[in-house]
Amino acid sequence: MRTISFSQATLEAMQEEMRRDPTVFVYGEDIVRQGGIFGQFKGLPEEFGDRIRDVPISETAIVGAALGAALTGTRPVADMHFADFIGVAFDEIANQIAKNRYMFGGQANIPLVIRAPDGISKQAAAQHSQSVEGWVQNIPGLIVVAPSSPATAKGLLKSAIRQNDPVIFFEHKVLYPQKGPVPDGEYFTPIGKAEIRKPGTDVTLVTYSIMVQKSEEVAMELEKEGISVEIIDLLTLKPFDTATILESVKKTHRCVVAHEAVVSGGLGAEIAARIQEKAFFHLDAPVLRVGAKDRPIPFSPVLENYIAAQKDDIRKAIYAVLYREG
Amino acid sequence: MPYQKKEFPNRFTALQKDAMHNLLRTMIRIRTFESRVEELFLNKKIPGFVHLYIGEEAIATGVMANLRKDDWITSTHRGHGHAIAKGAQTDRMMAELFGRKTGYCKGKGGSMHIADFSVGMLGANGVVGGGFNIAVGAGISSLIKKTDQVAVCFFGDGASNRGTFHEALNLAAVWKLPVLFVNENNQYASTTPTSFATSAERIADRAKGYGIEGYTVDGNNVIEVYNAASALIEAARKGKGPALLECLTYRIKGHYVGDPEKYRTKEEVQKHFVENNPITRYINYLKDKNLITDAEIDAIQAEASSEIAAAERFAEESPFPEPEDALDDLFSFSPQEFPEAVR
Numbered sequence: 001m002r003t004i005s006f007s008q009a010t011l012e013a014m015q016e017e018m019r020r021d022p023t024v025f026v027y028g029e030d031i032v033r034q035g036g037i038f039g040q041f042k043g044l045p046e047e048f049g050d051r052i053r054d055v056p057i058s059e060t061a062i063v064g065a066a067l068g069a070a071l072t073g074t075r076p077v078a079d080m081h082f083a084d085f086i087g088v089a090f091d092e093i094a095n096q097i098a099k100n101r102y103m104f105g106g107q108a109n110i111p112l113v114i115r116a117p118d119g120i121s122k123q124a125a126a127q128h129s130q131s132v133e134g135w136v137q138n139i140p141g142l143i144v145v146a147p148s149s150p151a152t153a154k155g156l157l158k159s160a161i162r163q164n165d166p167v168i169f170f171e172h173k174v175l176y177p178q179k180g181p182v183p184d185g186e187y188f189t190p191i192g193k194a195e196i197r198k199p200g201t202d203v204t205l206v207t208y209s210i211m212v213q214k215s216e217e218v219a220m221e222l223e224k225e226g227i228s229v230e231i232i233d234l235l236t237l238k239p240f241d242t243a244t245i246l247e248s249v250k251k252t253h254r255c256v257v258a259h260e261a262v263v264s265g266g267l268g269a270e271i272a273a274r275i276q277e278k279a280f281f282h283l284d285a286p287v288l289r290v291g292a293k294d295r296p297i298p299f300s301p302v303l304e305n306y307i308a309a310q311k312d313d314i315r316k317a318i319y320a321v322l323y324r325e326g
Numbered sequence: 327m328p329y330q331k332k333e334f335p336n337r338f339t340a341l342q343k344d345a346m347h348n349l350l351r352t353m354i355r356i357r358t359f360e361s362r363v364e365e366l367f368l369n370k371k372i373p374g375f376v377h378l379y380i381g382e383e384a385i386a387t388g389v390m391a392n393l394r395k396d397d398w399i400t401s402t403h404r405g406h407g408h409a410i411a412k413g414a415q416t417d418r419m420m421a422e423l424f425g426r427k428t429g430y431c432k433g434k435g436g437s438m439h440i441a442d443f444s445v446g447m448l449g450a451n452g453v454v455g456g457g458f459n460i461a462v463g464a465g466i467s468s469l470i471k472k473t474d475q476v477a478v479c480f481f482g483d484g485a486s487n488r489g490t491f492h493e494a495l496n497l498a499a500v501w502k503l504p505v506l507f508v509n510e511n512n513q514y515a516s517t518t519p520t521s522f523a524t525s526a527e528r529i530a531d532r533a534k535g536y537g538i539e540g541y542t543v544d545g546n547n548v549i550e551v552y553n554a555a556s557a558l559i560e561a562a563r564k565g566k567g568p569a570l571l572e573c574l575t576y577r578i579k580g581h582y583v584g585d586p587e588k589y590r591t592k593e594e595v596q597k598h599f600v601e602n603n604p605i606t607r608y609i610n611y612l613k614d615k616n617l618i619t620d621a622e623i624d625a626i627q628a629e630a631s632s633e634i635a636a637a638e639r640f641a642e643e644s645p646f647p648e649p650e651d652a653l654d655d656l657f658s659f660s661p662q663e664f665p666e667a668v669r
Contacts (some may be wrong), residue, residue, distance in 0.1 A: 068463020078547035106655035164658035
């Protein structure tokens with residue numbers, strides 16, 4: 001297997017899909033002239049001409065137009081620059097894109113992808129650091145995915161582009177330069193399926209995106225203490241793979257959910273709720289959540305570290321569900 | 327409200343008599359549909375909210391007569407007229423308003439979400455200003471697929487104050503998209519007069535800010551609308567980019583059926599209905615020029631009446647959806663394939 005970066009992996013996905021299907025096109029702020037802020041679009045203009053386009057700073061138009069384009073026979077990929085800017089286009093996402101197929105009785109497919117670089121990176125402070133999957137979690141009609149590695153980034157982006165439904169693709173900014181093994185040849189990471197990153201027997205740790213690697217590091221350390229952690233990488237955040245979670249929890253009887261987003265109203269809440277609905281009597285401890293404290297992300301590294309969830313928070317939560325002293 | 331008149335080439339005069347009659351037929355079909363919908367709503371046959379297009383028929387009619395079936399339109403909450411003029415069937419529209427399974431949206435949309443994608447009618451929209459960028463996206467599709475399809479975005483005077491208006495017109499201008507923005511200035515945004523809510527004297531003036539052409543026409547004169555739309559749609563089709571066409575009209579009915587209309591007088595409405603009725607004005611023109619006979623007018627009216635009566639029967643006799651049909655149509659896959667998705 002080759003080793004390539006996360007941004008290179010997303011670039012390959014774009015190249016393969018754009019070569020295969022002339023109706024796939026991509027547009028966003030600073031993606032042609034700059035190649036994307038993380039180089040994830042480099043080389044596309046040379047190969048695909050005006051099927052990759054720079055746009056004015058108009059997030060509402062970027063997202064709204066994706067719907068119009070998807071309804072009329074193309075497969076747009078719209079780049080949000082920063083996931084935080086989804087807020088600018090929220091009506092387009094919540095009231096137009098998500099509702100279109102349903103409120104018109106299934107008249108048209110809506111094959112569009114919104115790429116949304118998210119997460120805490122380089123002290124970008126409150127308006128460029130968020131993980132906003134919670135914003136879209138309770139809107140029926142959206143598919144939401146979040147890869148955790150170069151391999152899943154490529155496989156999920158290809159699946160997202162082929163999907164005949166709107167997909168929001170959250171890609172963590174810290175992951176872009178990171179390298180990892182990626183299969184040769186074409187492959188897809190299925191939407192709606194979680195992957196078990198590390199099998200274990202004592203605690204189920206449900207996580208996604210950047211927190212997968214933090215979880216793996218914690219799990220390796222705990223292994224030395226004789227604690228066996230099973231790590232589930234959700235990959236699809238909506239609709240997420242409840243079956244894999246329940247199967248694991250029925251085996252380990254304990255569960256921690258870890259994400260970078262704030263705990264309040266986050267994905268962890270929904271996962272915990274589903275576990276207690278479907279596997280209450282299998283639990284030996286309450287399901288615990290790890291995530292950012294309920295504040296915007298502050299600038300100063302000291303403050304940022306305090307608000308963001310750290311590896312130590314994951315470790316403490318695992319000790320807690322095992323009723324162990326940290 | 328004065329405005330600079332632009333003389334567009336008079337392509338209307340080149341139309342065959344049949345095509346001229348078709349304009350009248352479309353206007354009368356819309357008027358007949360809307361009048362019956364109003365009665366049915368008041369008789370509680372139609373639930374929800376209904377916004378009528380009565381008095382504005384010339385705009386949808388004059389514009390749509392210049393579009394092909396494979397062109398696209400986006401519509402507003404006041405969308406019945408656009409749907410009919412673009413070629414939607416009145417029986418399936420009426421069934422949708424009745425909430426029946428045979429409706430265009432299988433009862434999931436109702437009046438505010440009437441749509442027929444098969445004829446390029448990309449949907450009424452419950453959010454004012456929600457259609458701008460959908461039309462822009464359709465224009466982008468035309469560019470990407472290298473076709474000569476055109477998108478027309480209908481919007482009200484109120485919508486021109488939304489941020490979506492600005493972003494859509496700017497992007498359409500920057501990319502020279504084949505999009506015509508058709509403003510239906512009916513003088514009221516719900517209860518608020520345009521003169522109060524809109525800073526520009528003419529909505530068409532706003533085109534200047536985007537470096538595109540903007541014109542104002544008498545929206546209750548179907549010939550004027552037809553000629554302006556013809557020129558601007560042809561330009562868009564030839565790659566000359568977007569334009570803004572403001573059509574001055576008047577909302578004869580309330581914002582919705584049941585609106586107490588405390589913000590205007592009955593005299594004001596009546597004056598417009600008598601003096602500025604687009605159907606009467608067009609009939610008078612055709613009769614003046616000996617282009618139509620009374621018998622032909624009666625036949626068009628009778629045809630429309632029986633069509634709408636049949637549409638109503640179709641709706642009435644159609645079944646309601648099954649309750650659990652409410653779970654369908656969220657995604658391209660079925661709930662059985664992907665049960666987590668409809669949890």
